[in-house]
Amino acid sequence: MRYLSTRGQAPELDFAGALLAGLAVDGGLYMPARWPRFSAGELRALRGLPYPELAARVLAPFTEGSIGFAGLQSMCRRAYAGFSHKAITPLVQLDTNIYALELFHGPTLAFKDMALQLVGHLFEHVLERENKKICIVGATSGDTGSAAIEAVAGRQNISITILHPHGKTSEVQRRQMTSVLADNVLNLAVDGNFDDCQAIVKALFADTGFREKMSLSAVNSINFARIAAQIPYYVYAALNLGAPEREVAVAVPTGNFGNILAAWAARQMGLPIARFIVASNRNDILTRFLDANDMSLRAVEPSLSPSMDIGISSNFERLLFEFLGRDAGQTRHQLSTFATQGRMPIPDAVWQAVRREFTGYRCSDAETLAEISRLYRETGYLADPHSVIGIAAAREKAPVGLPVIAAATAHPAKFPDAIEKAIGSRPPLPPHLSGLYDREERYEHAPNDWSAVARIVERRFANRNSE
Numbered sequence: 001m002r003y004l005s006t007r008g009q010a011p012e013l014d015f016a017g018a019l020l021a022g023l024a025v026d027g028g029l030y031m032p033a034r035w036p037r038f039s040a041g042e043l044r045a046l047r048g049l050p051y052p053e054l055a056a057r058v059l060a061p062f063t064e065g066s067i068g069f070a071g072l073q074s075m076c077r078r079a080y081a082g083f084s085h086k087a088i089t090p091l092v093q094l095d096t097n098i099y100a101l102e103l104f105h106g107p108t109l110a111f112k113d114m115a116l117q118l119v120g121h122l123f124e125h126v127l128e129r130e131n132k133k134i135c136i137v138g139a140t141s142g143d144t145g146s147a148a149i150e151a152v153a154g155r156q157n158i159s160i161t162i163l164h165p166h167g168k169t170s171e172v173q174r175r176q177m178t179s180v181l182a183d184n185v186l187n188l189a190v191d192g193n194f195d196d197c198q199a200i201v202k203a204l205f206a207d208t209g210f211r212e213k214m215s216l217s218a219v220n221s222i223n224f225a226r227i228a229a230q231i232p233y234y235v236y237a238a239l240n241l242g243a244p245e246r247e248v249a250v251a252v253p254t255g256n257f258g259n260i261l262a263a264w265a266a267r268q269m270g271l272p273i274a275r276f277i278v279a280s281n282r283n284d285i286l287t288r289f290l291d292a293n294d295m296s297l298r299a300v301e302p303s304l305s306p307s308m309d310i311g312i313s314s315n316f317e318r319l320l321f322e323f324l325g326r327d328a329g330q331t332r333h334q335l336s337t338f339a340t341q342g343r344m345p346i347p348d349a350v351w352q353a354v355r356r357e358f359t360g361y362r363c364s365d366a367e368t369l370a371e372i373s374r375l376y377r378e379t380g381y382l383a384d385p386h387s388v389i390g391i392a393a394a395r396e397k398a399p400v401g402l403p404v405i406a407a408a409t410a411h412p413a414k415f416p417d418a419i420e421k422a423i424g425s426r427p428p429l430p431p432h433l434s435g436l437y438d439r440e441e442r443y444e445h446a447p448n449d450w451s452a453v454a455r456i457v458e459r460r461f462a463n464r465n466s467e
């Protein structure tokens, strides 16, 4: 499979190339040259397979020509071996037609593990083969940092530095990062907020000399490999609910639009998903777009579902590219309007076409707490403040009669304060994390100054990189 940029001015790459590149050099996002298709018979043949086996078969067309099937299969097995549920992504029925697809049984209790655990193996495989080393640098407000650290801890050809705002992540989130003591992991607690951390990372990448010397690489959700790795669980869930004979809908708590885009990709591949419900908190750019064609920037406001607190959904560019008939010139034009004006009017016909498949839903903090408590009372099911928004969206917005897969993206124990507000008690950590509060932590303090951070990273990893 070849990969091309949504903005049409970057070289085409194979899977390994797109994996290592992340963002395309023209600022666009890599997309497969075409969507692989599975016939109804081929889908049926995947029914009943263990998750890693199904994942390898669904992903094989994407890695074709770059990574062999046996290698891919072995990486899928290893990636999900550490999950705490035998089904990897179990489906839990909550109502006649609503099913929670639990994506949080990985090491850091959030759905980011589904992609990053596999991407860690893919990176190592490709780097070893090409005899390269990389130095991942990223900023986190919580979930992504810990999932990325867990995914690459102890790997030979990768080092990772994660900046978090000192004192501004939850204790569970901080400990999930700082209690990983592997030599290739550096946690920096920056005297500043999340935006300061992000600005430092941007400055490090903008320093071409430093970037090349250290072989800097990123782990954000614009990497196509992360999208691909999120496709198999929709196939797994839909097959369990009667696909390909029966249509389903999906409802997904959305931030950067990566998870729901993977569901849409599954539909392009032949899975009968009839409706995509985009669930957001008060940071509702996508819901405003779907309701009123208002794709405009607003200041990000903190909410009870912090992993969905975004101003722009980067992966929406990929959907736009598709709905513009894969016209890279027009996509480039739309995105440059957005960058300069902070708003992006979408041609009416395109907006209407998107609305025939996607529906928006918005949930305030007060509604989020009320929904957690109501679901708990009615079913005994405890959902975290992200997942519950998807579940509420499924109830409010799904077409009558269709089974809805509501993506459950985090374990409630990750957000004990919100849960306590909703139901009056704190959820216990699951067994594999029960020692978290007693584990040794390792991190360094860093000033809010990118050149000081550059020196710390260099001191720690320069030797490692030239080994």
Ligand SMILES: *Cc1c(COP(=O)(O)O)cnc(C)c1O
Pocket: 110, 111, 112, 143, 221, 253, 254, 255, 256, 257, 258, 259, 260, 307, 308, 386, 387, 409, 410
């Ligand atoms: C990252 C994240 C989301 C948002 O997913 P996107 O792919 O960015 O839309 C939702 N919930 C949780 C718990 C997350 O960690």
